[in-house]
Amino acid sequence: DGGITQSPKYLFRKEGQNVTLSCEQNLNHDAMYWYRQDPGQGLRLIYYSQIVNDFQKGDIAEGYSVSREKKESFPLTVTSAQKNPTAFYLCASSGAGTRAYNEQFFGPGTRLTVL
Amino acid sequence: KQEVTQIPAALSVPEGENLVLNCSFTDSAIYNLQWFRQDPGKGLTSLLLIQSSQREQTSGRLNASLDKSSGRSTLYIAASQPGDSATYLCAVRRTGANSKLTFGKGITLSVRP
Numbered sequence: 001d002g003g004i005t006q007s008p009k010y011l012f013r014k015e016g017q018n019v020t021l022s023c024e025q026n027l028n029h030d031a032m033y034w035y036r037q038d039p040g041q042g043l044r045l046i047y048y049s050q051i052v053n054d055f056q057k058g059d060i061a062e063g064y065s066v067s068r069e070k071k072e073s074f075p076l077t078v079t080s081a082q083k084n085p086t087a088f089y090l091c092a093s094s095g096a097g098t099r100a101y102n103e104q105f106f107g108p109g110t111r112l113t114v115l
Numbered sequence: 116k117q118e119v120t121q122i123p124a125a126l127s128v129p130e131g132e133n134l135v136l137n138c139s140f141t142d143s144a145i146y147n148l149q150w151f152r153q154d155p156g157k158g159l160t161s162l163l164l165i166q167s168s169q170r171e172q173t174s175g176r177l178n179a180s181l182d183k184s185s186g187r188s189t190l191y192i193a194a195s196q197p198g199d200s201a202t203y204l205c206a207v208r209r210t211g212a213n214s215k216l217t218f219g220k221g222i223t224l225s226v227r228p
Contacts, residue, residue: 006158042204042220058215090158103149104206104216106159 003027004107006091011112013078013085021076021110023091032074033092033104036060043090049074078112086114117142117209121219128195129227136190136222138205143183146214150179150190151204153221159204163190167210195226 004025013019025032034046045058049068063082068074074093078085091107118141128134138148147166151159163172163179165188171180178191188205204221208214 004158040220043206043216043218045215048215088156092159102147103161103164105161106151108158109156111156 004091004093004105006089006107006110008110009108011110013112013114015114016080018077018079019112021078021089021091021112023074023076023107024072025074025091025093025107026072027093027095027105028071029093029095029105030071031094032068033094034058034064034066034074034076035090035092037088037090037109046076046089085112087112117145117207117217119205119207119217119219121203121205121222123222124220125223125225127225127227130195130197132195132226134192134195134224136192136203136224138188138190138219140186140188140207140217142209143186144210145183146208146210148179148181148188148205148207149216150177150188151206153202153204155202162203192224195224197226197228200224200226 007022031050033048035043037043044060046064047058047066049055052071055066055068065077089110092104094104120139149164150162152162153159165172165181176193181188202221202223206216206218208216
C-alpha cells in the first residue's frame with residue numbers, strides 16, 4: 001500500500017523534554033510538510049522540505065526542528081523551547097517537480113500531549 | 116497575505132438533502148484549490164483538486180467549483196448521507212516559487228438520519 005505513515009499515534013511529553021515525531025512516505029514524493037492543528041485555528045505550517053537535505057521554515061517554526069536525510073523520511077522534533085506543544089500534528093507530502101505544486105496527501109496524525 | 120474563510124463553522128442537515136459548502140479567499144492569484152475531508156481524530160483525505168485554469172471538478176456525488184475572480188469555491192454534495200458527516204476544509208496554493216497551502220478552518224457537517 002502506498003501512503004504516509006506517522007508514529008506514534010499518541011505521544012505524551014513531560015515538561016522540558018524533547019520528543020521526535022516520525023513521518024514516512026512511500027509515494028516517491030519530493031516535497032514533505034509538517035502542520036500543527038489546534039481546535040478553532042485550522043492547520044498551520046511548521047516546516048517543509050522540497051528536496052533531500054533542504055528544508056524551510058513555515059509560519060510557526062519556533063521551538064521545532066526537522067531533518068531530511070532521506071527522501072522517504074521527514075522527522076519533526078518538538079523541543080523544550082516550544083511553549084505550548086499540545087496539539088495534533090499532521091505530516092503531508094506532494095509530488096516531484098511541477099507536481100510539487102499539486103495535490104497534497106496527509107498521514108493519520110500524531111496527537112501530542114504535555115503532562 | 117492570503118486568508119481563507121469557511122462559513123458557517125457548522126452545519127446540520129437531514130439525510131438526502133443536496134448541500135453546498137462555501138470557501139472564500141482574499142487573493143485571487145492562486146495556483147490551485149484543494150478540498151479535504153477530516154474525520155474526528157484522523158488525518159485529512161483529499162477530495163478534489165481544482166487547478167486555477169479549471170472551473171470545476173467532479174468525483175462521484177461531489178462537485179467542486181472555482182471562481183477565481185470573485186475569490187470563491189463551492190463544494191456541492193448530492194444526496195447527503197450520514198457517512199458524509201465530517202469536517203470539510205478547503206486550502207489554496209498561491210502562485211510563485213515555494214508556494215504553500217493556506218487552509219480555512221473548516222465546516223463541520225452533520226447529516227441526520
